[in-house]
Amino acid sequence: MNNVTITIDAMGGDYGVAVTVPAALSILKKYANVRLVLVGDEKQIKSQLGFLRRNNKRLSIHHASQQVTMDELPSKALRTKKDSSMRVAIDLVKSGEAQACVSAGNTGALMVISRFVLRTLSGVDRPAIVTIFPTVNSSKDVRMLDLGANINSCADHLYQFAVMGSVLTSALDDIETPKVGLLNIGEEEIKGNDLVKHAAQLLSESKHINYIGYVEGDDVFKGIADVVVCDGFVGNVALKVIEGTMQLIAFYIKQGFKKNWYSRIAAITAYPVLNDLKKKLDPGRYNGASLLGLQGIVIKSHGGANTPSFANAIKEAILEVEKNVPQRIGEQVGIMLEEAEF
């Protein structure tokens, strides 16, 4: 395997260096071909490394004096935070010193800065956020996009999301022609708003997309589609509602097993199963959303990610570097969009 260098926005997320530094160390232990650059306040990073009493030759520190806060206006972050850990981590991808960047920081700022610094691939109007979900078909996952990068998409954008999602799935999962579904509120032709109706037309006319038609919210997890496409507002609501539902059910399970002495004993017996379930319901297991459509790899981790979960986001970055995702998307988007006469 070739050497892979990835920059880490060490200050991003709810826990900053307390999570990003140990996650980086754990990755270096597992991947001998990976180099990581921790970007952020040198003092804080060094102090965290000292606290952990660990270090690694393939780990370097790149000092950045500023930090993008979680509630900062993205345009303001772009204008005023030119030496922020997030910005510098992306700059290093642009300059070729690294092949990917991972951040758990402010999603809007990450999107705006990435787009400004790295630019979109030729033929891509807007980048999209994509992540993977499990399905009831254990051998099959589903990717959904856009999850919040674009809040007023037009049909052409949804078409581009379909192209990018297909190429990503094809590259990472070795599926030749991934099945693409369009998120709608009904399976029948008669339902849906103008946006999805128009996008459905574009997708069904395309020779390059294996378009399977509309899918509803509850179809996402059925494994009938490999890629589900939607506007970013709808996708982000769906993403958060999935998290909320999982938290609600986890609460029910806990409450149920704590109810009385009998259920407490049952909980002990059922511990291995419950522990397995807990792992499956952990959103961190699937942590690491890609900002797709850029001339470079940017992975967004959940802001509240813990160490193993942030490490998963770094793994996603390594995988996309090794599979050469942006180049493949660039080539395919070029071919598909050209033939679709855009």
Added chain:
Amino acid sequence: MNNVTITIDAMGGDYGVAVTVPAALSILKKYANVRLVLVGDEKQIKSQLGFLRRNNKRLSIHHASQQVTMDELPSKALRTKKDSSMRVAIDLVKSGEAQACVSAGNTGALMVISRFVLRTLSGVDRPAIVTIFPTVNSSKDVRMLDLGANINSCADHLYQFAVMGSVLTSALDDIETPKVGLLNIGEEEIKGNDLVKHAAQLLSESKHINYIGYVEGDDVFKGIADVVVCDGFVGNVALKVIEGTMQLIAFYIKQGFKKNWYSRIAAITAYPVLNDLKKKLDPGRYNGASLLGLQGIVIKSHGGANTPSFANAIKEAILEVEKNVPQRIGEQVGIMLEEAEF
């Protein structure tokens, strides 16, 4: 308690009379003040009653020769199905022979026909679909609207949904000033699309709405808001995604407990807890969405509802009749909208 008469679209839903007839009988057994009118094919209804070998004096049959199919175009159903079980069931509410109607049929058709026959309350532009969800605060539920009646809402509509949702919650749950949240993709003022930003302005200026600001998808189940307001496209996706996530987790639980001999034994020990959980995750427990804003009560049951679940939808109708919901909404909407200078 006063007498309550409710019409049942006996042919609606995936199972028609096989579910609607036994559900009606179970309700009559529990509610001595309720009369039910089964509307639909007399032969089929009688045959089902004969099959069950049961009847009830407070149960009557109103023959209707047509049926609205699940995939029928709503406008076509309105035009051509004037003697359908759905249409006649609503007509009987309009004529005053019944105070509410329950149907598990085609949602779009039910909405279009209800609106045409019953008309909206003065001050309400569009009816909305509302239902109730549990939260992690066991003493608190949350109502969410619109869940699919309107796919291109404007800010005024979202404001009206907030008013209607508040009044309904106030009437049914005795909460004086229900907390209203607006579904968005970020908690901060900087996020969201133009629709939610404009609606947020209207809501925060209102003296009559206890507006608590933006809520994200994962906040819905936290019990921080009593009412969550959104556009129908987004709301319907959220509703279906909740169902899909619950199905996925139910699948995981089953799979986990069937894995090996140990987990199978654990499943036996944990049976009471798992059974309780199964009941809690059953979407039928909360079956019965209201079509709010009409001059009459119309309750939509899930199309795939089983007998106890369809009975829950009838219970919701009874409750709304007893609490005089449409009149209360009409009064409050009138006052609030007038003072808001609409």
